Amino acid sequence: MTEDLVVHAAARSASVVRLAQELIRRASRGGLDGYGPVLSVLENWLSAHSLPHRRLHDEAGDLVGLLVEIAGGQPGPWWTLDACVDTAPFGDEEAWSFSPVAGDIVGGFLRGRGAADSKLAAAMYCHIAADLLPVADGMCGGLAVLLDVDEHTGGFGGARAYLNDPQAVTPAGVMIGYPGMDDVVVGGRGLWRATLTVAAESGHSGSSRKVLGAVSRAARLIRLLDTADLPGPPGAGTLFALPPKLSVTAVHGGEGFSVTPDRCDVNVDVRTTPAFGADDAEALVRQVAAELDAELPGPAATRVTSVASWPPFQLQPHEQPAAAMLDAAACLGITVRAKTAGPSNIGNLLAGRGISATAGFGVPYSGLHGIDERASLAELPQVYAVYHRAVLTLLHTP
Structure with missing residues (x-):
């Protein structure tokens, strides 16, 4: 299965990158830009691939995210892939050596604000959802993909709207697509x-x-x-x-x-x-x-x-979904460690609701929240395959 997943991930990478490029080219700075344009790109892609999705709104009625839901044919817990599509501000644009909304590829790196945090992950998660849709009848529980905004403001409006939505199934665990390939982040202060x-x-x-x-x-x-x-x-x-x-x-x-x-x-x-x-x-x-x-x-x-x-949060390496992520990485020959991060993140919000979370495993990057943000694409097939295998394990899909 592992070899097949890597081959499949490599074949999907070009499409993932194209979607990520379109997302980067829509400025979506938290609290500064409207979120409609970047979410519309995702809505169009999800609709074109027949993925069931709906908009999420906060208590004031503002659009704060999209939710993809794929129900399995057998009972079981739900699991969530979460990636934010709002970004940090650009900072001093004159200090950038390229446009913050470039969305181009130079030297094997996808460039622009959000390339690392976390538009590439959002594009990857959409493709994994599309992979699972044809085999949903054999899944236990279900998979949700949360594409949220209002994350970089610290308000976490998309995540809150998801957790407060009476129509949504509360997940047993969430895997958040922050970048960095050395660690599976299993906790945070x-x-x-x-x-x-x-x-x-x-x-x-x-x-x-x-x-x-x-x-x-x-x-x-x-x-x-x-x-x-x-x-x-x-x-x-x-x-x-x-x-x-x-x-x-x-x-x-x-x-x-x-x-x-x-x-x-x-x-x-x-x-x-x-x-x-x-x-x-x-x-x-x-x-x-x-x-x-x-x-x-x-x-x-x-x-x-x-x-x-x-509250701080921390999963032990044998707890899900950390165990599925660590096992998937090991099966692909990727050496990672379980890490507790210094900064807080959505994992803390989830911990307050009793929901387990991992908060980071992704491609290598530079310039996150700084100038010249970019994400390495060489490792994308491996990262894709790790998440794909982890999700299949959690959903008990052969």
Whole structure:
């Protein structure tokens, strides 16, 4: 079976690349571009290949993705392939050596924003769905392909719409098509985010009376946060080998020059682990805020407003769908490791719903979220065959 899948994947690669090129040529930056054009390309392809699909909308009625659903002829769990088709912003376009929407192939690389993350994966998943459609009667459960947008905004509108859709079957597991061929990502740190509001007396910057403004108090707060004592990495041999991490990500306060501000807001992002969760993160940040107020008292206590929280997640290598992915790679002679990633991703959202996920195995790449994004095409047949075999295993298809 393995050899046949590799031959088949090689034959499908040209079509996968053509679809990915069309997707890259439709700008779909999260929160900046409309998603209609890029999703229309997918709708046209899915319709031409008789794949059942429908649009997903968020609570406001905005289009946030497409869902392909292929029901098997036998009972069993459903599994999902997920790839986002919105992208990161272009950044400084003058720094690119080619157009961010080039969608061309140079030196064996597909070029343009979204080539790596994750329009090539979206095109591949559509083709795998088309491969399974003729043999659906022999499948147990079913396969869904989620082609979502609103991912790079951090809102994950497409994934949320899918999970909240009463017509959709809740999947037993999801395989997310982030790029990178060295690892099958089986976990990720969680997060706890908050805004800290620092208060002070306002006044004229030229006043003879010394006033410690909110920005100055916030500067001390940031120093306390940056030096806060967090647990170190766990011991050797632990699959979840990453420590927690605290970052100050934004500061907003003051205006002009003549007024000492009475308010400054500080955004804090804490990446959490199984040993240091959201409650621990909140307790630490509140303790630091209390230290500031004791050291440099203000007219009001520093306010901590939690804005987001996701749990960390981690699959053991023997758990599905991680096991199917790792086994498929091994059968094709690809050496990969099970990895827990530092950044959070849709896998964290899924973990909060009790749904297992892998969050990355794909082609090699460069420039992801940076300039000159591109994806290597030489390895595409192998990656295609790994996902194809994994899905067949999960659906118990001969």
